[in-house]
Amino acid sequence: MNRRNFMIAAAAVVAVPMLASRLRARESVAVAEGSGGKFALSDAEWRDKLSALQYRILREEGTERAWTSDLLKEKREGTYHCVGCDQALFTSETKYDSRTGWPSFFDVIDGAVGTRRDFKLVLPRTEYHCSRCGGHHGHVFNDGPKPTGLRYCNNGAVLRFAPTAD
Numbered sequence: 709m710n711r712r713n714f715m716i717a718a719a720a721v722v723a724v725p726m727l728a729s730r731l732r733a734r735e736s737v738a739v740a741e742g743s744g745g746k747f748a749l750s751d752a753e754w755r756d757k758l759s760a761l762q763y764r765i766l767r768e769e770g771t772e773r774a775w776t777s778d779l780l781k782e783k784r785e786g787t788y789h790c791v792g793c794d795q796a797l798f799t800s801e802t803k804y805d806s807r808t809g810w811p812s813f814f815d816v817i818d819g820a821v822g823t824r825r826d827f828k829l830v831l832p833r834t835e836y837h838c839s840r841c842g843g844h845h846g847h848v849f850n851d852g853p854k855p856t857g858l859r860y861c862n863n864g865a866v867l868r869f870a871p872t873a874d
């Protein structure tokens with residue numbers, strides 16, 4: 709191998725892995741920023757980010773006291789976001805007054821929550837949580853209004869309302 713060919717071969721040995729790692733870096737950024745990407749924090753980071761009440765609800769499946777949420781009175785157009793990761797969970801078009809003391813919705817934004825049966829009470833209930841950060845939000849019951857017949861009973865303390873800009 710002459711000197712020129714050696715230099716070309718050496719450059720290729722260096723350049724190919726660099727290119728590959730640059731591609732990998734771009735992929736991981738896409739996962740972190742994309743709407744379908746998971747959002748994960750350490751327990752210390754969650755405690756830092758959330759109030760004590762929000763932590764108890766999102767991370768320990770706690771429940772706020774009925775009639776304590778300011779969002780019960782919220783009637784403007786907009787979206788309701790998870791305070792854990794800011795994913796939009798509900799739109800104002802699906803909000804209704806369930807008279808239960810918790811903000812209630814008859815539908816959820818597609819893909820925004822996952823559900824699981826829970827047996828904390830004697831009767832099984834369906835727990836639901838944010839599909840992005842896994843934070844617990846409330847329970848879904850089948851005594852809601854048409855067209856779904858569902859009632860997503862959500863803790864207001866873990867929702868952030870974003871009014872539609874007019």
Ligand SMILES: [Zn+2]
Pocket residue numbers: 790791792793794795838839840841842843
């Ligand atoms: Zn979330």
